[in-house]
Amino acid sequence: MIQNHTFKAKVNWTINEGGSTRNPRNFSRNHSVTIANKAALLQMSAAKPFRGDDTLYNPEDLLLSALASCHMMSYLYVCAQNNIEVLSYTDTAEGDLEVKTTGSGSFKRVRLKPIVTIKDTTQKTLALSLHEKANSLCFIANSCNFPISHEALVFVG
Template sequence: MSSHTAEILWERHDGRFTDNRYSRVHRWGFDGGAVVAASSSPHVVRVPFSDPSCVDPEEAFVASLSSCHMLWFLGFAARDGYLVDRYADAAVGEMAKNAEGREAVTRVTLRPAVTFSGTLVPDDDALERLHHEAHESCFLANSVKTVIEIAGSWSHQ
């Protein structure tokens, strides 16, 4: 069993707060030293109280699911002898009311575009199997109620 940590820091920099007119900009810090500027989404809290140049929790959630899937996919592709040259994803998360009537990221669609080279290239069935194995193994996909779809493509160089 392992544990994972993140440090979140927000500070009020002026006298306003109880009028709900305060900045939502904050900082995420990770154990390896990475620091990320974060904010609420401008879709949730209007600018200037949010900052669209920062990462918001919803897009970080989508990126985390995509990254987890990719890492498992790459591992399984390497195990099976496929040479992956590039993996890009344009993942999209959809906000809607969930079964309990609460606003949630109810669906994430992964759109991986994978480029292979070498003599061994997966056919459509093998590619589907790799994505299925990656989805089934992804710690984050196993941790959420969100529907995760995979609509990918691949090419050979």
Template sequence: MATYTSTLTWVRGDEAFADGKYSRAHEIAFDGGVTMPASSSPHVVKLPLSREDAVDPEEMLVASLSSCHMLFFLDFARRGGFVVDAYVDQAEGVMGKDERGRIAMTQVKLNPQITWAGDKQPAPEEIRELHHKAHEACFIANSFRGDVAIADGEAH
């Protein structure tokens, strides 16, 4: 099995800490060499204590699920003899209370817009089947306890 790593770095600097008015901004470095600014969500910790121009954990969860689903979808489409020119997904995550009464990401809705190429175009039922197979194979979806819905499709 593979191991994935990231390094998160937060430094307080000159700010006070005990009063809770410290910046939540930090950096996350990934094993491939990419470093990105991160922060708490402005929906959770109000500006200026969070950064609007940084990725937050909730966005990363939604993006990772969307990315994983797309990667499997593209592979299954290729195996089915279809050609995809573009795949754009404006995924949305919904926070709410889970079955334990805890605040959690309870649903992620994928809204993929796919541009197909070539003479062999998939029928709507074939597209639904590609999404179903991608969902079943997606490592992140298999790790996520909430519902995953695909626009114009069923919840998984």
């Protein structure tokens, strides 16, 4: 049975006093995102190369974060299915964005670099192999049209 779920986010942007969108080089990209029933709003902007505020989140940050977070949750799920006790999980994900001369662009690849610590040394090989299964379950990864690689390490703690 197929289940459908709808997610909603509210984006709010207002021109700064005295500002104008007539020149794409001169207006602020800063905006807020709120999600119903969530604690706080995200203050966002464009990425610095696109005239944004580098101290604020940008859509590219959030795409990469969503992918890394979804993979982690899928990985913990498949570890639980295989009775692997995970003690810690860290990922320093990287994504490569290609921008064309037309101004359009897309992510060309993402590298997830999870470092996982498990309890049982006999499960190390299985724990490493489960990243592939986790990727196949990850909703965000299944929605992407670029390659996602996993440079995973597993340690025993």
